[in-house]
Amino acid sequence: MRVERYNFATVEPKWRKIWEDARIFEAGATFDGDGRNIGGASEKPKYYVLEMFPYPSGRIHMGHVRNYSMGDVIARFMRAKGADVLHPMGWDAFGLPAENAAMQGKRHPAEWTYANIAAMRAQLKSLGLSLDWSREIATCDPAYYGRQQQLFLDFLRAGIVDRKQSKVNWDPVDHTVLANEQVIDGRGWRSGALVEQRDLTQWFFKIANYSEDLLKGLETLERWPDKVRLMQHNWIGRSEGLLVRFEMAESSGEVEVFTTRPDTLFGAKFLAIAADHPLAHSVAEKNPALKAFIDECHHMGTSVAAIETAEKKGFDTDLKVRHPFDENWLLPVYVANFVLMDYGAGAIFGCPAHDQRDLDFSNRYGLGATPVVCPEGAEPASLVVTDAAFEGEGRLINSGFLDGLTVAQAKEAVAARLEKTDLFGAPQGKRKVNYKLRDWGVSRQRYWGCPIPIIHCEACGAVPAPSSDLPVTLPEDVTFDQPGNPLDRHPTWKHVPCPQCGKPARRETDTMDTFVDSSWYYARFTDPHNAQEPAAREAMRRWLPVDQYIGGIEHAILHLLYSRFFARAMRDSGHGELAEPFSGLFTQGMVVHETYKGPEGWVSPSEIRIETNDKSRRAFMIDDGAEVVIGPIEKMSKSKKNTVDPDDIIASYGADTARLFVLSDSPPDRDVIWSDEGAQGAWRFVQRLWRLTGEAGRVAAPMGAPVPAQFGEAARKLRQATHRAIAQVTENIERLRFNSAIARIREFANELTAALDEVTEEGVAADLAFVFREAAESLILLVAPMTPHVAEECWADLGHEDLAARAPWPVADPTLVAQELISLPVQVNGKKRAEILVPHDADEEAVRAEALAQEGVQRALEGRPVKKFILVPKRIVNVVV
RNA sequence: GCGGACGUGGCGAAACCGGUAGACGCAAGGGACUUAAAAUCCCUCGGCCAUUGGCUGUGCGGGUUCGAGUCCCGCCGUCCGCACCA
Numbered sequence: 001m002r003v004e005r006y007n008f009a010t011v012e013p014k015w016r017k018i019w020e021d022a023r024i025f026e027a028g029a030t031f032d033g034d035g036r037n038i039g040g041a042s043e044k045p046k047y048y049v050l051e052m053f054p055y056p057s058g059r060i061h062m063g064h065v066r067n068y069s070m071g072d073v074i075a076r077f078m079r080a081k082g083a084d085v086l087h088p089m090g091w092d093a094f095g096l097p098a099e100n101a102a103m104q105g106k107r108h109p110a111e112w113t114y115a116n117i118a119a120m121r122a123q124l125k126s127l128g129l130s131l132d133w134s135r136e137i138a139t140c141d142p143a144y145y146g147r148q149q150q151l152f153l154d155f156l157r158a159g160i161v162d163r164k165q166s167k168v169n170w171d172p173v174d175h176t177v178l179a180n181e182q183v184i185d186g187r188g189w190r191s192g193a194l195v196e197q198r199d200l201t202q203w204f205f206k207i208a209n210y211s212e213d214l215l216k217g218l219e220t221l222e223r224w225p226d227k228v229r230l231m232q233h234n235w236i237g238r239s240e241g242l243l244v245r246f247e248m249a250e251s252s253g254e255v256e257v258f259t260t261r262p263d264t265l266f267g268a269k270f271l272a273i274a275a276d277h278p279l280a281h282s283v284a285e286k287n288p289a290l291k292a293f294i295d296e297c298h299h300m301g302t303s304v305a306a307i308e309t310a311e312k313k314g315f316d317t318d319l320k321v322r323h324p325f326d327e328n329w330l331l332p333v334y335v336a337n338f339v340l341m342d343y344g345a346g347a348i349f350g351c352p353a354h355d356q357r358d359l360d361f362s363n364r365y366g367l368g369a370t371p372v373v374c375p376e377g378a379e380p381a382s383l384v385v386t387d388a389a390f391e392g393e394g395r396l397i398n399s400g401f402l403d404g405l406t407v408a409q410a411k412e413a414v415a416a417r418l419e420k421t422d423l424f425g426a427p428q429g430k431r432k433v434n435y436k437l438r439d440w441g442v443s444r445q446r447y448w449g450c451p452i453p454i455i456h457c458e459a460c461g462a463v464p465a466p467s468s469d470l471p472v473t474l475p476e477d478v479t480f481d482q483p484g485n486p487l488d489r490h491p492t493w494k495h496v497p498c499p500q501c502g503k504p505a506r507r508e509t510d511t512m513d514t515f516v517d518s519s520w521y522y523a524r525f526t527d528p529h530n531a532q533e534p535a536a537r538e539a540m541r542r543w544l545p546v547d548q549y550i551g552g553i554e555h556a557i558l559h560l561l562y563s564r565f566f567a568r569a570m571r572d573s574g575h576g577e578l579a580e581p582f583s584g585l586f587t588q589g590m591v592v593h594e595t596y597k598g599p600e601g602w603v604s605p606s607e608i609r610i611e612t613n614d615k616s617r618r619a620f621m622i623d624d625g626a627e628v629v630i631g632p633i634e635k636m637s638k639s640k641k642n643t644v645d646p647d648d649i650i651a652s653y654g655a656d657t658a659r660l661f662v663l664s665d666s667p668p669d670r671d672v673i674w675s676d677e678g679a680q681g682a683w684r685f686v687q688r689l690w691r692l693t694g695e696a697g698r699v700a701a702p703m704g705a706p707v708p709a710q711f712g713e714a715a716r717k718l719r720q721a722t723h724r725a726i727a728q729v730t731e732n733i734e735r736l737r738f739n740s741a742i743a744r745i746r747e748f749a750n751e752l753t754a755a756l757d758e759v760t761e762e763g764v765a766a767d768l769a770f771v772f773r774e775a776a777e778s779l780i781l782l783v784a785p786m787t788p789h790v791a792e793e794c795w796a797d798l799g800h801e802d803l804a805a806r807a808p809w810p811v812a813d814p815t816l817v818a819q820e821l822i823s824l825p826v827q828v829n830g831k832k833r834a835e836i837l838v839p840h841d842a843d844e845e846a847v848r849a850e851a852l853a854q855e856g857v858q859r860a861l862e863g864r865p866v867k868k869f870i871l872v873p874k875r876i877v878n879v880v881v
Numbered sequence: 882g883c884g885g886a887c888g889u890g891g892c893g894a895a896a897c898c899g900g901u902a903g904a905c906g907c908a909a910g911g912g913a914c915u916u917a918a919a920a921u922c923c924c925u926c927g928g929c930c931a932u933u934g935g936c937u938g939u940g941c942g943g944g945u946u947c948g949a950g951u952c953c954c955g956c957c958g959u960c961c962g963c964a965c966c967a
Contacts, residue, residue, distance in 0.1 A: 005920090055967050095967065168965070179965040227885060231962075234884055305882080305963050312882095338882085357882075437964095444965065514967070556885085558964065612908065617891090665893050665906070671960090673893065677907055684920095685906090691921090731897090740895070743905035750905090757922095825901040830948040832901055856934095870947055876900040880947045 006690035008654030012789040016128055024806055025075075025130040027086040027543075047083035048543050049074045050522055050582075052551030052559075053090045056116035056138075057097065060123045062591035062636060062674055063552070065646050066662040069786070070588055070738060071550050072129045073663065076785035077733050079130070080809035086543050088525040089124065089131045091117050093140035095514045096179070098448045102480040109448040110476065113140055123647060127655045128788050130805070135528040139517035144524065145450035146471025147534040148516065151575065153453055153464045155205065158573040162204040163462060166342075166441050167276075170198040175483040177445045180306075186299050197298040202443035203452055203510070207565045211236050211435040213579070214564055223584035225669070228556045235557050237436025242415050243345060244429050246271060246321035249330050254424065255279060255321055258344030258434055262418075263410035264351040266399035267372035269362055271321055272314060272336035273347040280335045283317045290315050290335060297337045312361045313337045324418060324428055325400060336361065342438055352389065359389040372399045373407060440562065442513045447478055447486040449511030457498035457505035465507075466499050472507070485509055518559055519566035522546050522581055533575070540576055549582040553669075556587065586736055589671040591662065593642040595631035602641040603628050605676070606648070633673055644674050656787035657683040663738040663786055685746065686790050689783060692749060693776050693794040695756050699764045700773035703799045708767040714758060715767040720816050721751040722775045727812035729782045738786070745783050752779060773798070778810045826851045827878040828860040836877075844871050851877045 019025065051071040054064055075087040091113075098109035105112070117138060124131070137144050155161045169178040173191035177200070182189045207214075215236045218229045241260035248254060255271060273280055275297035284291040293315040300306055314334035323329035331349070338357060339348055352362035352369035362369055369385040375394040383390075383397075396402040401417075402410045418429025443452065451472045453465035465472055475493040478486035487493060487509040498505035520534060527539035551559075563581050570576040596603040596619055608619045608628055619628045636643045649658045661682035666672035711719060725748035732741035752775050764772065777798060784791035784804050795804035819840060824847065826834040834854035838847055848869055851857060861881060868880035 052967095057967095092967070097966085177965065180963090182965085231885060235963085310882090441965080446965090513965070515965095518967080552967095553886090554962070554967080557962070559967085617908085667894080670887085670894095675893090675907075678893080681907060687920090735897090739893090740905085743895075746905055823901085827900085827948070830900095830946095835901075859934095868947060870900090872900055872948095876948085878900080878947055 006687050006790060006793070008656065008686070008789065011793050012126075012128065012655055015789050015792040016125070018792075018803070019128075019130070019805060022803070023134075024803070025085075025087065026132045026134055027088075028084060044082060044084035046086065046543055047078040047548075048086045048526075048546045049078065049548045050086075050088065050525070050546045050550070052549075052555060053092050053518070053521060054120065055092045055095060055097070056113055056120055058116040058119060060120050060646055062644055062646060062649075062662065064124075065127065065658055066591055066668075066672065067550060067552070067588055068124065068127065068129050069659040069662055070586070070668055070736070071548075072127075072131075072659075072788075073733065073738060073785040074548055074550075074736075075130050076788065076805065077809065079805070080781070080785075080807065082808065085130075086135075086525065087129075087131055088135040088137075088528070089129075089133065090135075090137040090521060090525065090528075091120075091139065092514065092518050092521075093117065093138040094145075094449045094511075094517055096446070096448070099446060099480065102448075106480075108476070108478075110140065113138075113448075126650055127646075127659065130788070135525055137521065137524055137528050139450070139514075139521065140448070142471040142473050143529070143531065144521075145517070146473075147524070147530070148450050148512070148520070149453040149465070149470050149472055150467065151520065151534055151570065151573070152512070152516075153467070154573040154575065155569055156464060158569070160206050160209075160569050160573065162206050162439060163201060164204060164439075165199045166202050166204075167197045168200050168202075170196045172196060173483075176485075183306075194299055197300075200443070200445075202441050203454075204439040204441050205565065205569065207440045207562070208435060208437050210565055210568055211238065211437045212433075213568060214437070214561065217564065217580055221580060221583070221585070224582075225585065225587055228553075228560065228585060228587060231556045232561055235437065235561065239434050239436075241344075241432060241434055242411075242418065242429050243432050244324060244349070244418060245423050245426075246324065246331070246349070247327075247423055249320040249322055252424075253279075255333065255347055256345045257347040257349050258432065259349060260434075261351065261354065261411070262414040262429070263396065263399075263402065263405075263407050264354045264372050265324065265349070265414055266396075266402065267351040267353045267370050268323065268331055268349045269352050269358075269367040269369065270350045270365075271331055271333045271347060272339050272350055272361070273333065274339040274341035275335055275337065276341040277335070277339075277346045279319075279333075279347075280317070283319065283335075287317075290317065293335060297335075300337065310337060312357065312364065314361060314365060316365070324421065332367070334361075334365070343436060344434055353385045354389055354391055356389045356391065359385065359387075363387075370398055372396055372402075440513075440515075440565070442516055443510040444513055445485045445488070445509075446511055447474065447480075449514060450517060451487070452508045452510050452512055454508040455496055455498060455505050456508060457501060457503060459503060460498055460500045460505075462508075463498055463500050463505070469499075487511070515558060515562050519562045520570065522549075522563065523567075523570070523576065534570070535575075537576070540578075544576070545578055545581050545583045548584040548586065550586045550588060552590070553587040560585070586668070588668050589666065590635050591674050592633050592671045593636050593644060593674045594633050595640050595642045596628045597631050598626060598628040602639070604641040605644060610676075635671075636674075649679065653679055653683045654686065654789070656686050656790050660685065660742065660787050664742040665739060667739050668736060685749075686787055688749065689780070689787070689790055689794060690797075692752060692756075693780060693797055696752065696772050696776035697798050699756070699759055699769060700776060700798070701766065701769035703773070705766075705770055705773070708770050711767045711771070712765065714755065715765075715771045718751070718755045718768070718775055719771045721748060721755075722771070722778050723812045723816035725751075726778055726782065726810045727817045730809070730812065733785070741782075742786065745779070745786075748775075748779060748782070752776070780804060781807055781810050822874055824851075824874075825876050826854060826857055827876065828857060829880060830878060831860070833857050833860045840874065844869075847871055847877060851879065 049071050051067050075085050079085045093113050098113050101112045102109050169183050171178050171188035171191055171193055173193040178188055183195050186195055188195055215238055218232055239260045241258055242262040244257050246255045275294045284294055300310055314336040317333045319333040320330040350358035352359040353371040354373055371383040371385055373394040374380045374397045380397045393407055396405045396410045415431055419427045421428040453472045455463045455465055457463055475490055494507040494509055496507055523535045526543040527535035530536055567581040568579050596608055609622055611618050619630050634640055661679050728744045729741045780791050780794045792804045821837050822840050824836050825832050834856040836850045864881040866879055870878040
């Protein structure tokens with residue numbers, strides 16, 4: 001046995017330096033005779049693996065370690081498989097936290113951000129990720145956001161940008177717009193003031209125009225998780241319905257509503273309009289009570305969750321509208337807090353019997369409910385709707401000319417009739433495909449973002465900044481000691497002459513949503529230093545789409561939808577060719593940890609020790625021995641103090657151990673629980689790899705030894721184990737089942753250990769020696785994507801002078817993977833009674849004879865005749881009696 | 882409210898198209914080595930009964946099937962997202 005321990009502290013930095021000097025992780029790498037990367041074009045197939053780039057918060061967390069370890073496994077695996085791999089890294093560097101830090105710590109956002117980037121870059125480098133650092137980008141770099149401004153202007157020219165009013169959360173004390181998460185119980189998080197909804201004129205990307213295309217495109221994304229596609233599908237929210245215009249009873253006006261259930265029109269009890277509906281505003285002018293109600297709605301917050309979870313409330317306007325099919329039937333018009341102005345027509349008709357929300361509303365205001373759809377087989381007279389609306393299928397009742405029709409037929413009949421009915425010179429009904437997807441408001445009243453390159457001129461309006469002005473850079477001399485946007489109150493920055501008429505004009509002081517920054521960075525990585533355009537067409541053609549994108553499920557909708565939109569918008573404004581930027585997507589789970597609570601509050605894992613025996617598991621403070629309560633396992637967060645610092649882990653166990661642990665134990669799309677015991681388990685395996693290679697190396701054949709003509713029993717067994725492990729680990733990595741790949745590698749290590757235990761003092765024969773080398777080298781290459789440093793050290797220890805990081809992936813010999821004898825379980829009436837060993841090509845008769853001869857089978861048969869004999873080849877035998 | 886996901890030993894999990902439930906690891910218990918400890922190695926490890934062996938078991942209740950963790954119907958529980966956090 002090898003005496004010296006594997007010393008990660010010296011070994012890991014050594015290999016990182018060697019990799020870096022050899023520049024082997026740069027995309028498009030080709031090498032000269034000395035193994036130096038001389039760059040240039042590559043004949044290899046391309047593979048682009050991308051992990052969502054981090055926000056530079058200052059420290060990486062275990063979630064980053066997991067995310068980037070997964071991407072690195074794929075990058076190293078694909079490189080070994082012979083691909084030219086692009087695996088870049090950058091920084092999502094604009095955003096609110098930098099401004100908050102500036103307000104608190106008096107540090108300039110740029111200084112704070114770049115310091116954080118430097119710290120996090122060093123941390124990421126210590127993980128040994130095979131990243132192409134020559135392509136590093138930061139979105140707060142003018143070189144990056146200048147090209148983004150170019151995109152904005154080209155989108156504007158292509159008609160993809162719009163300027164219109166929309167609602168924001170306004171904090172009247174801080175004079176600032178609040179994010180939804182900054183609104184807590186209707187109040188600003190910092191000021192505590194009641195938040196108002198305000199109309200602001202803002203810039204929009206017309207993503208809604210792409211609704212149908214974005215929906216259709218989902219079908220082509222076969223390597224995306226179904227759940228993400230479903231979430232986007234629902235988010236786009238296509239619905240086919242009818243716009244219906246209702247005539248007002250006491251005036252010549254009308255109210256238009258959108259409905260997906262025109263079939264239930266005879267069950268209508270009321271109309272409800274949004275608080276911001278023009279009609280609501282006009283009534284409110286003469287009705288202070290309604291004005292108060294509308295104001296109340298404005299304090300609800302702008303998020304859908306806030307609106308829909310609020311108690312359903314309405315206000316009777318006293319206006320009445322005529323039912324489209326009966327001019328004497330008048331319906332009341334309410335202003336309701338749950339109707340959204342942005343969706344459909346900003347007005348609905350309520351059918352309480354067949355819509356739960358309408359029913360809740362109706363019950364509150366005593367508006368009644370008449371059932372008009374009768375479920376198949378139910379007695380119409382027996383239908384009474386009290387607390388539960390019936391939203392299912394059935395046939396129409398109480399509905400005049402619709403009676404007896406199915407829901408689908410009735411929808412069609414109503415649409416057909418209203419299209420032919422005239423109201424004020426136009427059809428009363430119009431079919432419409434409606435989408436929930438709204439245009440993307442990109443204006444932010446903040447400093448630390450990409451300036452919107454527009455100049456406002458009193459005479460010429462909103463004028464694009466000339467392209468020679470790009471990038472329009474942020475002024476550095478700003479302060480954060482007053483509320484509001486520093487750009488807006490900067491003394492000189494915004495004052496510029498109008499590019500068209502030359503008169504004094506002012507710059508747009510809003511910056512872009514940071515989602516814009518992250519919507520095209522994948523394309524920038526293909527040509528990160530281009531000063532003329534976002535990315536050269538040739539570079540995008542070489543690398544796009546991203547073959548495998550990896551990130552958190554929290555980005556399932558917005559970021560991924562915006563990026564898909566951006567690809568289309570770039571295409572339509574002359575900046576690319578493809579619609580779908582990510583052909584493969586994988587969403588990884590979080591890293592979670594136990595929580596500990598002492599008398600003084602939450603306690604960090606580093607402050608406690610755990611005592612376990614077969615009965616209990618208890619935690620105690622290290623300093624005073626006081627017992628603390630072990631709480632639930634939760635997402636790592638500073639507030640719960642249940643974080644583990646990757647730096648600490650790397651210092652005590654090394655990067656390989658950290659990488660191995662976050663990849664094993666749990667499937668990658670599920671959360672993984674970080675535990676010190678688990679980390680130690682991973683550490684033990686890293687040590688074991690080193691010992692095992694040493695032991696195998698002592699008995700292994702020299703490098704380049706010829707393949708023996710014959711293999712003995714022991715050699716053949718280990719050889720089969722080796723090739724089966726290669727086949728299964730390869731498949732598991734290809735399917736991104738890293739936990740299974742590692743389990744299989746460990747199993748193979750166990751098999752190799754068992755084979756080494758058989759070795760006696762006399763040494764081994766040439767055939768076995770050959771197989772020991774083959775097994776040890778395979779083991780190291782299989783584990784190298786997960787634990788690259790120890791693999792490199794073992795690889796050198798086995799006598800290799802070139803790098804494991806550059807070695808080709810081992811290939812399984814199919815003839816060695818196949819099993820000649822197969823173990824088949826034998827069931828009697830579905831219960832396992834015996835197990836038989838049969839040749840893989842045994843015919844049914846032979847299997848039947850063997851199965852029925854088993855003692856356990858005979859016992860279970862109890863002499864009864866066999867009714868049916870089921871043989872699933874290579875799987876199972878079931879005897880039915 | 883709307884939408885989505887998940888539920889298997891003490892714990893994390895595995896089980897490909899419906900075919901041996903619990904691979905691999907963690908924890909625990911027992912043993913070897915050691916003056917001792919660490920490290921390492923070996924054995925046991927879902928539950929109940931038992932002598933060979935049997936019964937039972939994948940959140941709960943039904944169903945389909947020769948056969949269900951897997952498919953269908955209905956519950957229960959937990960977690961996540963909801964458009965200005967990134």
